[in-house]
Amino acid sequence: QVQLQESGPGLVKPSQTLSLTCTVSGGSISSGGYYWSWIRQHPGKGLEWIGYIYYSGSTYYNPSLKSRVTISVDTSKNQFSLKLSSVTAADTAVYYCASQRVSSGYYGYWGQGTLVTVSS
């Protein structure tokens, strides 16, 4: 059973960079077959796709966030990470990491989510 766990600061100051890491257990990122993804949910709102990375390092980002997002992978640690630069209060959200099946597009495994608040 694959499990994902987000970690990182819960409070980030405006204009700084939000950094989160997702640790995968019960499966190897390097095994292929999955896009390792970040999704966020603003308080009381719907889900927003941020982007994903394949184990090879190929990335795809939401066009609306592309200029500020970087997703990277560390296969040796079985982790992947999110960096979102120049944050504002509008980036306050619960951030989820999830695995997306390449062939079918569904998110079968999710982390529990971590709330990141942007405030001075």
Add this chain to the structure above:
Amino acid sequence: QSALTQPASVSGSPGQSITISCTGTSSDVGSYNLVSWYQQHPGKAPKLMIYEGSKRPSGVSNRFSGSKSGNTASLTISGLQAEDEADYYCCSYAGSNVVFGGGTKLTVL
């Protein structure tokens, strides 16, 4: 890319059936049979309920079913139970991108 369109809320009584629609475009829902549906209870992560439009993961009740016609996908829940009360989101692959619906709050009366 725009979010897929879902009704903000639906409701039904225990035992009844409800259907939640998810309308996209010919660039997402209409082009790919890769619509998935998620159930989210308050404070919890989303849970996969339907994938590839109509397939159920192991462990998901057969009261949940999915379908698609043109640019619109649908999730039907039959035999409503109190535990079905939650938010539901559709999701579609759209080329290299992914788009979610705005979510539907299901109330079991």
